[in-house]
Amino acid sequence: xxxxxxxxxxxxxxxxxxxxxxxxxxxxxxxxxxxxxxxxxxxxxxxxxxxxxxxxxxxxxxxxxxxxxxxxxxxxxxxxxxxxxxxxxxxxxxxxxxxxxxxxxxxxxxxxxxxxxxxxxxxxxxxxxxxxxxxxxxxxxxxxxxxxxxxxxxxxxxxxxxxxxxxxxxxxxxxxxxxxxxxxxxxxxxxxxxxxxxxxxxxxxxxxxxxxxxxxxxxxxxxxxxxxxxxxxxxxxxxxxxxxxxxxxxxxxxxxxxxxxxxxxxxxxxxxxxxxxxxxxxxxxxxxxxxxxxxxxxxxxxxxxxxxxxxxxxxxxxxxxxxxxxxxxxxxxxxxxxxxxxxxxxxxxxxxxxxxxxxxxxxxxxxxxxxxxxxxxxxxxxxxxxxxxxxxxxxxxxxxxxxxxxxxxxx
Numbered sequence: 001x002x003x004x005x006x007x008x009x010x011x012x013x014x015x016x017x018x019x020x021x022x023x024x025x026x027x028x029x030x031x032x033x034x035x036x037x038x039x040x041x042x043x044x045x046x047x048x049x050x051x052x053x054x055x056x057x058x059x060x061x062x063x064x065x066x067x068x069x070x071x072x073x074x075x076x077x078x079x080x081x082x083x084x085x086x087x088x089x090x091x092x093x094x095x096x097x098x099x100x101x102x103x104x105x106x107x108x109x110x111x112x113x114x115x116x117x118x119x120x121x122x123x124x125x126x127x128x129x130x131x132x133x134x135x136x137x138x139x140x141x142x143x144x145x146x147x148x149x150x151x152x153x154x155x156x157x158x159x160x161x162x163x164x165x166x167x168x169x170x171x172x173x174x175x176x177x178x179x180x181x182x183x184x185x186x187x188x189x190x191x192x193x194x195x196x197x198x199x200x201x202x203x204x205x206x207x208x209x210x211x212x213x214x215x216x217x218x219x220x221x222x223x224x225x226x227x228x229x230x231x232x233x234x235x236x237x238x239x240x241x242x243x244x245x246x247x248x249x250x251x252x253x254x255x256x257x258x259x260x261x262x263x264x265x266x267x268x269x270x271x272x273x274x275x276x277x278x279x280x281x282x283x284x285x286x287x288x289x290x291x292x293x294x295x296x297x298x299x300x301x302x303x304x305x306x307x308x309x310x311x312x313x314x315x316x317x318x319x320x321x322x323x324x325x326x327x328x329x330x331x332x333x334x335x336x337x338x339x340x341x342x343x344x345x346x347x348x349x350x351x352x353x354x355x356x357x358x359x360x361x362x363x364x365x366x367x368x369x370x371x372x373x374x375x376x377x378x379x380x381x382x383x384x385x386x387x388x389x390x391x392x393x394x395x396x397x398x399x400x401x402x403x404x405x406x407x408x409x410x411x
Contacts, residue, residue, distance in 0.1 A: 008407045016162040018134055023404040026166045032159030034121050035114040040080040042106045049105030050075055053087045058099030059107075078106035079113050084123050086114040086130070093130075093153040094140035100127040112155055120168040124175035129163065129402040133395070164404065174401050177408040185394045189387055196383040203376045204328070210365055211325050212355045224355055228331065232355040242350035244323055245312035249289070249346070250305030251279065265304045266311075268292035275304035283320035285312045285327050290343045294332040298324040310346060322362035325369055326354045 010024035022028070042048055052062045059081075081087065081101050089097035089111055100123055107113070116123050129135060138161060145151035166174065212224075214233050221231040224238060232238075241247070253265045256275040265273035268288045281302035287310045288295065298321065305311040314320045330352060336342045357365065400406045 006407050006409050008404060011404070014164075016164075017138060018162075018164065019403050021404075022164055023166070023407070025170075026164050026404060028162050029165040030159060031114075031161050031163055032155070034117060034126070034163070034165065035086065035159075036117050037155045037159070038079065038085065038113040038115045040113075042075055042078045042080050044076045046075055046106065048075060048078075048080070049103055050078075051081055051087070051101060051103055051105040051107045053089050053097055053099050053107070053111060055089075055092060055095060055097045059087050059101040059103065061103060061105065075106045077109065079109055079111065081105050081107050081113055082115065084116070086123055086127055088112040088114060088130075088153070088158070090152045090154060093158070094136050094143055094151060096131050096136055098127065098130045100124060112158070122168065122171035122175050124179065125166070125171040125402065126163070128175070128178055128398050132399045132402065134399070134403070164402075166404070170408075173408045178398060178401060181397060182394055185390050185397075189390050189394075192383050192387050192390070196380050196387070199376055199380050199383070203373055203380075206372055206376075207325055207369060208329050210369055211322070211329055214357060214361065215365060215368060226353050226355075229353075229355055233357065236355050236357045238353055239356045240350065241352045241354065243315075244318045244326070244354065244356065245285070245314045247287070247310050247312055247346050247349055248279075250286075250307045250309040250311060252307050253304055256304060263302050263304055265306060266297060266299065266309060267306045268295060268297075268309060270297065277304065278302035279304050280311060280313065283314060285314070285320070285324045286310065287312070287327065287349065288344060289346075290338075290341055293336055293342050293344045294330075296324060296327040296330075310344075310349065317359055318356075319359060319362035319366055321366035321370065325366060326356075329354075 008023040008025075011021040012024045014020060014022045014028065016028055050062045051059055052065065053059050054065065081104065083102060083104055085101045087099050087101055087107060091097075091110070130139075139153050139158070140151065142157040142161060143151035143153040144157070212229050212232060213221075214236070216233075220234040222234045224230060224232045226238065250266075253273060253275055256262075256277045257265070258274050258276045260274060262274040262276045263278040264271040265275045266286055268291055283298070283300045284303070286297040286299060286305055287293070288308070289310050290308045299311075300320075303311075312323075314323055332342075332344065335348050335352070336344055356362075401408060
Protein backbone atom coordinates (compact mmCIF):
# COMPACT_ATOMS: atom_id res chain seq x y z
CA UNK A 1 0.00 0.00 0.00
CA UNK A 2 1.36 3.39 -1.01
CA UNK A 3 0.44 6.53 0.88
CA UNK A 4 0.70 10.17 -0.11
CA UNK A 5 -0.59 13.47 1.25
CA UNK A 6 -3.09 16.12 0.18
CA UNK A 7 -5.54 18.54 1.86
CA UNK A 8 -8.74 17.55 3.66
CA UNK A 9 -12.00 18.45 1.90
CA UNK A 10 -13.52 20.37 4.82
CA UNK A 11 -12.35 21.91 8.08
CA UNK A 12 -14.18 23.12 11.18
CA UNK A 13 -13.37 25.50 14.00
CA UNK A 14 -11.52 23.80 16.84
CA UNK A 15 -12.49 24.27 20.48
CA UNK A 16 -8.98 23.70 21.84
CA UNK A 17 -5.72 25.62 21.88
CA UNK A 18 -3.77 23.37 19.53
CA UNK A 19 -4.95 25.03 16.35
CA UNK A 20 -7.77 27.11 14.95
CA UNK A 21 -9.21 24.53 12.54
CA UNK A 22 -9.30 20.74 12.33
CA UNK A 23 -10.61 18.38 9.62
CA UNK A 24 -14.41 18.18 9.81
CA UNK A 25 -14.41 14.41 10.41
CA UNK A 26 -12.03 14.64 13.38
CA UNK A 27 -13.25 14.80 16.96
CA UNK A 28 -11.63 16.14 20.13
CA UNK A 29 -11.16 14.30 23.42
CA UNK A 30 -9.36 14.74 26.70
CA UNK A 31 -6.15 12.77 27.15
CA UNK A 32 -7.64 10.93 30.16
CA UNK A 33 -10.50 9.70 27.93
CA UNK A 34 -7.97 8.19 25.54
CA UNK A 35 -5.28 6.92 27.91
CA UNK A 36 -5.28 5.40 31.38
CA UNK A 37 -2.57 6.20 33.91
CA UNK A 38 -0.92 2.90 34.84
CA UNK A 39 0.61 2.37 38.29
CA UNK A 40 1.34 -1.35 38.33
CA UNK A 41 4.25 -2.02 40.69
CA UNK A 42 6.99 -4.49 39.82
CA UNK A 43 7.45 -7.28 42.41
CA UNK A 44 10.48 -7.50 44.65
CA UNK A 45 13.57 -9.24 43.27
CA UNK A 46 12.25 -9.04 39.72
CA UNK A 47 14.48 -9.47 36.69
CA UNK A 48 12.44 -7.33 34.31
CA UNK A 49 14.13 -5.25 31.62
CA UNK A 50 14.96 -1.77 32.94
CA UNK A 51 13.78 0.85 30.45
CA UNK A 52 14.84 4.49 30.25
CA UNK A 53 13.39 7.40 28.31
CA UNK A 54 15.76 9.55 26.24
CA UNK A 55 14.50 12.81 24.77
CA UNK A 56 16.25 12.34 21.42
CA UNK A 57 15.74 8.61 20.81
CA UNK A 58 12.76 7.57 22.92
CA UNK A 59 12.44 4.48 25.11
CA UNK A 60 15.38 2.07 25.15
CA UNK A 61 16.64 -0.70 27.46
CA UNK A 62 19.16 0.96 29.73
CA UNK A 63 21.67 -1.84 29.22
CA UNK A 64 21.91 -0.85 25.55
CA UNK A 65 22.63 2.78 26.37
CA UNK A 66 24.58 2.79 29.62
CA UNK A 67 27.44 0.63 30.75
CA UNK A 68 25.94 -0.18 34.12
CA UNK A 69 22.71 -1.53 32.59
CA UNK A 70 20.49 -3.29 35.12
CA UNK A 71 23.26 -4.33 37.47
CA UNK A 72 23.59 -1.42 39.87
CA UNK A 73 19.88 -0.54 40.11
CA UNK A 74 17.15 -2.32 42.02
CA UNK A 75 13.85 -2.20 40.19
CA UNK A 76 11.67 -3.24 43.12
CA UNK A 77 8.62 -0.98 43.16
CA UNK A 78 9.23 0.39 39.67
CA UNK A 79 6.34 0.81 37.23
CA UNK A 80 5.60 -2.14 34.96
CA UNK A 81 5.67 -1.18 31.28
CA UNK A 82 4.02 -3.08 28.45
CA UNK A 83 4.83 -2.84 24.77
CA UNK A 84 2.71 -0.02 23.33
CA UNK A 85 2.67 2.06 26.51
CA UNK A 86 3.65 5.72 26.31
CA UNK A 87 6.21 6.82 28.91
CA UNK A 88 6.12 10.44 30.05
CA UNK A 89 8.92 12.16 31.91
CA UNK A 90 6.89 14.54 34.08
CA UNK A 91 9.91 16.79 34.59
CA UNK A 92 10.83 17.11 30.91
CA UNK A 93 7.56 16.52 29.04
CA UNK A 94 7.60 20.16 27.95
CA UNK A 95 10.94 19.46 26.24
CA UNK A 96 9.69 16.43 24.32
CA UNK A 97 10.63 13.69 26.80
CA UNK A 98 7.76 11.40 25.82
CA UNK A 99 8.26 8.08 24.09
CA UNK A 100 6.52 4.92 22.92
CA UNK A 101 7.83 1.70 24.42
CA UNK A 102 8.50 -1.17 22.05
CA UNK A 103 9.48 -3.34 25.02
CA UNK A 104 8.01 -5.01 28.08
CA UNK A 105 9.87 -4.05 31.23
CA UNK A 106 9.97 -1.63 34.14
CA UNK A 107 10.82 2.02 34.52
CA UNK A 108 11.37 4.61 37.23
CA UNK A 109 8.40 5.90 39.27
CA UNK A 110 9.59 9.35 38.21
CA UNK A 111 7.81 8.63 34.93
CA UNK A 112 4.10 8.32 34.14
CA UNK A 113 2.90 5.31 32.16
CA UNK A 114 0.00 5.85 29.75
CA UNK A 115 -1.87 2.91 28.21
CA UNK A 116 -4.57 3.33 25.58
CA UNK A 117 -8.08 2.88 26.95
CA UNK A 118 -9.39 0.96 23.93
CA UNK A 119 -8.44 -0.34 20.51
CA UNK A 120 -9.75 2.77 18.76
CA UNK A 121 -6.57 4.52 19.84
CA UNK A 122 -3.32 4.25 17.88
CA UNK A 123 -0.60 5.02 20.40
CA UNK A 124 1.86 5.79 17.60
CA UNK A 125 -0.28 8.70 16.41
CA UNK A 126 -0.32 10.22 19.88
CA UNK A 127 3.39 9.70 20.39
CA UNK A 128 3.99 11.77 17.27
CA UNK A 129 1.44 14.38 18.42
CA UNK A 130 2.87 14.68 21.94
CA UNK A 131 6.36 15.42 20.64
CA UNK A 132 5.64 18.34 18.29
CA UNK A 133 6.62 21.88 19.33
CA UNK A 134 3.01 22.95 19.88
CA UNK A 135 2.55 20.09 22.34
CA UNK A 136 5.64 21.10 24.23
CA UNK A 137 4.34 24.66 24.58
CA UNK A 138 0.98 23.39 25.89
CA UNK A 139 2.66 20.94 28.28
CA UNK A 140 4.81 23.74 29.65
CA UNK A 141 1.72 25.86 30.23
CA UNK A 142 0.09 23.13 32.33
CA UNK A 143 3.23 22.06 34.19
CA UNK A 144 3.66 23.09 37.82
CA UNK A 145 6.79 24.64 39.26
CA UNK A 146 8.34 27.97 40.15
CA UNK A 147 11.01 27.79 37.45
CA UNK A 148 11.75 25.75 34.32
CA UNK A 149 14.06 23.28 36.07
CA UNK A 150 11.28 22.45 38.55
CA UNK A 151 8.36 22.16 36.12
CA UNK A 152 6.38 18.93 36.31
CA UNK A 153 3.43 17.83 34.18
CA UNK A 154 1.20 15.77 36.48
CA UNK A 155 -1.50 13.57 35.01
CA UNK A 156 -4.37 15.54 36.56
CA UNK A 157 -3.33 18.42 34.28
CA UNK A 158 -2.09 16.32 31.36
CA UNK A 159 -5.25 14.22 31.36
CA UNK A 160 -7.47 17.30 31.18
CA UNK A 161 -5.83 18.59 27.99
CA UNK A 162 -8.06 18.28 24.93
CA UNK A 163 -6.41 16.73 21.89
CA UNK A 164 -7.52 15.85 18.36
CA UNK A 165 -9.13 12.45 17.90
CA UNK A 166 -9.17 11.39 14.23
CA UNK A 167 -11.18 8.30 13.25
CA UNK A 168 -9.29 5.11 14.23
CA UNK A 169 -8.57 4.22 10.61
CA UNK A 170 -7.19 7.73 10.07
CA UNK A 171 -4.95 7.47 13.14
CA UNK A 172 -3.51 4.22 11.83
CA UNK A 173 -3.04 5.60 8.32
CA UNK A 174 -1.24 8.67 9.67
CA UNK A 175 0.98 6.60 11.96
CA UNK A 176 1.92 4.22 9.13
CA UNK A 177 2.68 7.14 6.82
CA UNK A 178 4.86 8.88 9.39
CA UNK A 179 6.64 5.66 10.33
CA UNK A 180 7.60 5.20 6.69
CA UNK A 181 8.47 8.81 5.87
CA UNK A 182 10.40 9.57 9.05
CA UNK A 183 12.38 6.35 8.68
CA UNK A 184 13.31 7.36 5.13
CA UNK A 185 14.34 10.84 6.27
CA UNK A 186 16.30 9.48 9.24
CA UNK A 187 18.20 7.09 6.96
CA UNK A 188 19.17 9.99 4.69
CA UNK A 189 20.29 11.99 7.72
CA UNK A 190 22.36 9.05 8.98
CA UNK A 191 24.04 8.62 5.60
CA UNK A 192 24.85 12.32 5.35
CA UNK A 193 26.13 12.36 8.93
CA UNK A 194 28.45 9.47 8.12
CA UNK A 195 29.58 11.29 4.99
CA UNK A 196 30.37 14.45 6.97
CA UNK A 197 32.30 12.36 9.49
CA UNK A 198 34.33 10.76 6.70
CA UNK A 199 35.31 14.18 5.39
CA UNK A 200 36.21 15.30 8.92
CA UNK A 201 38.41 12.23 9.30
CA UNK A 202 39.95 12.93 5.89
CA UNK A 203 40.74 16.48 7.00
CA UNK A 204 42.41 15.28 10.19
CA UNK A 205 44.39 12.61 8.33
CA UNK A 206 45.57 15.20 5.81
CA UNK A 207 46.77 17.48 8.62
CA UNK A 208 48.49 14.63 10.47
CA UNK A 209 50.25 13.41 7.34
CA UNK A 210 51.33 16.84 6.11
CA UNK A 211 52.69 18.31 9.35
CA UNK A 212 54.75 15.18 10.06
CA UNK A 213 55.96 14.25 6.57
CA UNK A 214 55.81 17.46 4.54
CA UNK A 215 54.76 18.05 0.94
CA UNK A 216 57.73 16.58 -0.90
CA UNK A 217 57.39 12.80 -0.75
CA UNK A 218 60.75 12.25 -2.46
CA UNK A 219 63.01 13.62 0.30
CA UNK A 220 65.10 11.20 2.40
CA UNK A 221 63.44 10.16 5.65
CA UNK A 222 64.74 9.31 9.11
CA UNK A 223 63.34 7.76 12.27
CA UNK A 224 61.68 10.43 14.38
CA UNK A 225 62.28 8.72 17.69
CA UNK A 226 58.62 9.38 18.50
CA UNK A 227 56.37 6.33 18.50
CA UNK A 228 53.26 8.00 17.09
CA UNK A 229 55.10 9.89 14.32
CA UNK A 230 57.37 7.15 12.88
CA UNK A 231 59.54 8.67 10.10
CA UNK A 232 60.07 12.35 9.27
CA UNK A 233 62.05 14.17 6.54
CA UNK A 234 65.77 13.94 7.19
CA UNK A 235 66.27 17.71 7.36
CA UNK A 236 63.49 18.24 9.95
CA UNK A 237 64.07 18.49 13.69
CA UNK A 238 62.17 17.33 16.76
CA UNK A 239 61.19 20.07 19.18
CA UNK A 240 59.20 20.36 22.38
CA UNK A 241 56.20 22.64 22.34
CA UNK A 242 58.07 24.92 24.78
CA UNK A 243 60.70 25.47 22.06
CA UNK A 244 58.01 26.69 19.67
CA UNK A 245 55.84 28.81 21.95
CA UNK A 246 55.49 30.07 25.49
CA UNK A 247 52.31 28.89 27.21
CA UNK A 248 50.45 31.46 29.28
CA UNK A 249 47.35 31.16 31.42
CA UNK A 250 44.16 33.00 30.60
CA UNK A 251 42.43 35.21 33.15
CA UNK A 252 38.94 35.79 34.49
CA UNK A 253 37.20 38.19 32.11
CA UNK A 254 34.69 39.64 34.57
CA UNK A 255 36.93 42.55 35.55
CA UNK A 256 37.29 43.69 31.93
CA UNK A 257 33.87 42.71 30.59
CA UNK A 258 32.05 45.22 28.36
CA UNK A 259 28.77 45.02 26.46
CA UNK A 260 30.07 46.25 23.10
CA UNK A 261 33.32 47.26 21.44
CA UNK A 262 36.60 46.23 22.97
CA UNK A 263 38.24 42.92 22.21
CA UNK A 264 36.89 39.38 21.79
CA UNK A 265 36.91 37.10 24.83
CA UNK A 266 37.71 33.49 23.94
CA UNK A 267 36.62 30.34 25.72
CA UNK A 268 36.93 26.76 24.52
CA UNK A 269 33.90 27.21 22.25
CA UNK A 270 35.13 30.41 20.64
CA UNK A 271 34.14 34.03 21.23
CA UNK A 272 31.52 34.53 23.93
CA UNK A 273 32.01 38.12 25.13
CA UNK A 274 33.93 41.38 24.84
CA UNK A 275 36.69 42.87 26.99
CA UNK A 276 37.99 46.40 27.49
CA UNK A 277 41.58 45.11 27.46
CA UNK A 278 43.53 42.41 25.67
CA UNK A 279 46.05 39.85 26.88
CA UNK A 280 47.91 39.58 23.59
CA UNK A 281 47.91 41.40 20.28
CA UNK A 282 49.50 38.98 17.87
CA UNK A 283 48.69 35.54 16.41
CA UNK A 284 48.23 32.83 19.02
CA UNK A 285 47.00 29.27 19.44
CA UNK A 286 44.57 28.85 22.33
CA UNK A 287 44.51 25.51 24.14
CA UNK A 288 41.90 24.26 26.58
CA UNK A 289 42.94 23.94 30.23
CA UNK A 290 39.66 22.53 31.60
CA UNK A 291 36.55 21.14 29.95
CA UNK A 292 36.94 21.11 26.18
CA UNK A 293 40.66 20.48 25.80
CA UNK A 294 40.87 18.95 22.32
CA UNK A 295 39.79 21.93 20.20
CA UNK A 296 42.74 24.31 19.64
CA UNK A 297 41.77 27.75 18.34
CA UNK A 298 43.80 30.01 16.06
CA UNK A 299 43.52 33.74 16.76
CA UNK A 300 45.11 36.54 14.74
CA UNK A 301 43.60 39.60 16.46
CA UNK A 302 44.05 41.19 19.87
CA UNK A 303 42.13 39.04 22.36
CA UNK A 304 41.36 38.11 25.94
CA UNK A 305 41.43 34.44 26.98
CA UNK A 306 39.47 33.11 29.97
CA UNK A 307 41.09 31.27 32.85
CA UNK A 308 40.02 27.84 31.57
CA UNK A 309 42.21 28.38 28.51
CA UNK A 310 45.92 28.67 27.80
CA UNK A 311 47.16 31.03 25.15
CA UNK A 312 50.55 30.94 23.45
CA UNK A 313 53.23 33.46 22.64
CA UNK A 314 54.59 31.93 19.44
CA UNK A 315 58.31 32.35 18.88
CA UNK A 316 59.80 34.28 15.97
CA UNK A 317 61.26 31.21 14.24
CA UNK A 318 57.84 29.53 14.09
CA UNK A 319 55.13 30.24 11.52
CA UNK A 320 51.96 30.73 13.63
CA UNK A 321 49.51 28.90 11.37
CA UNK A 322 51.85 25.93 11.05
CA UNK A 323 52.07 25.77 14.84
CA UNK A 324 48.26 25.71 14.94
CA UNK A 325 48.20 22.73 12.59
CA UNK A 326 50.81 21.02 14.77
CA UNK A 327 48.56 21.50 17.79
CA UNK A 328 45.67 19.90 15.89
CA UNK A 329 47.68 16.66 15.84
CA UNK A 330 48.05 16.44 19.64
CA UNK A 331 46.47 13.28 21.06
CA UNK A 332 44.99 15.06 24.04
CA UNK A 333 43.54 11.89 25.52
CA UNK A 334 47.06 10.63 26.23
CA UNK A 335 47.92 13.68 28.32
CA UNK A 336 44.73 14.74 30.08
CA UNK A 337 43.94 14.24 33.74
CA UNK A 338 40.62 14.35 35.61
CA UNK A 339 37.76 12.01 34.73
CA UNK A 340 34.81 14.28 35.55
CA UNK A 341 36.31 17.42 33.97
CA UNK A 342 39.08 16.72 31.42
CA UNK A 343 42.07 18.93 32.17
CA UNK A 344 45.52 19.70 30.78
CA UNK A 345 48.58 20.70 32.79
CA UNK A 346 50.86 23.42 31.46
CA UNK A 347 54.03 21.47 32.24
CA UNK A 348 52.68 18.48 30.29
CA UNK A 349 51.81 20.57 27.25
CA UNK A 350 55.26 22.15 27.26
CA UNK A 351 56.92 18.74 26.85
CA UNK A 352 54.90 17.51 23.86
CA UNK A 353 57.13 16.74 20.89
CA UNK A 354 56.59 17.92 17.32
CA UNK A 355 58.33 17.27 14.02
CA UNK A 356 59.36 20.73 12.85
CA UNK A 357 60.67 21.83 9.42
CA UNK A 358 62.59 25.03 8.60
CA UNK A 359 60.52 28.24 8.69
CA UNK A 360 60.02 28.61 4.88
CA UNK A 361 58.68 25.06 4.70
CA UNK A 362 56.38 25.71 7.65
CA UNK A 363 54.73 28.52 5.70
CA UNK A 364 54.48 26.41 2.56
CA UNK A 365 52.79 23.58 4.47
CA UNK A 366 50.43 25.95 6.30
CA UNK A 367 49.37 27.63 3.05
CA UNK A 368 48.75 24.23 1.45
CA UNK A 369 46.66 23.07 4.41
CA UNK A 370 44.72 26.33 4.44
CA UNK A 371 43.64 25.68 0.87
CA UNK A 372 42.86 21.99 1.29
CA UNK A 373 41.06 22.24 4.64
CA UNK A 374 38.97 25.16 3.37
CA UNK A 375 37.83 22.99 0.46
CA UNK A 376 36.92 20.16 2.83
CA UNK A 377 35.18 22.53 5.25
CA UNK A 378 32.99 23.81 2.41
CA UNK A 379 31.98 20.26 1.54
CA UNK A 380 31.17 19.52 5.18
CA UNK A 381 29.18 22.76 5.46
CA UNK A 382 27.12 21.79 2.39
CA UNK A 383 26.41 18.36 3.88
CA UNK A 384 25.43 19.90 7.21
CA UNK A 385 23.05 22.26 5.42
CA UNK A 386 21.40 19.26 3.77
CA UNK A 387 21.11 17.57 7.17
CA UNK A 388 19.46 20.63 8.72
CA UNK A 389 16.96 20.84 5.84
CA UNK A 390 16.05 17.18 6.34
CA UNK A 391 15.61 17.70 10.08
CA UNK A 392 13.29 20.62 9.39
CA UNK A 393 11.35 18.50 6.87
CA UNK A 394 11.08 15.74 9.50
CA UNK A 395 9.65 18.18 12.04
CA UNK A 396 7.31 19.99 9.64
CA UNK A 397 5.95 16.77 8.15
CA UNK A 398 4.98 15.35 11.54
CA UNK A 399 3.43 18.63 12.67
CA UNK A 400 1.35 19.10 9.52
CA UNK A 401 0.03 15.53 9.44
CA UNK A 402 -0.90 15.07 13.11
CA UNK A 403 -2.62 18.47 13.28
CA UNK A 404 -4.65 17.86 10.13
CA UNK A 405 -3.05 20.49 7.94
CA UNK A 406 -2.44 17.81 5.32
CA UNK A 407 -4.25 14.53 4.75
CA UNK A 408 -2.71 11.10 4.24
CA UNK A 409 -4.30 9.34 1.29
CA UNK A 410 -3.93 5.88 -0.18
CA UNK A 411 -2.66 5.82 -3.76
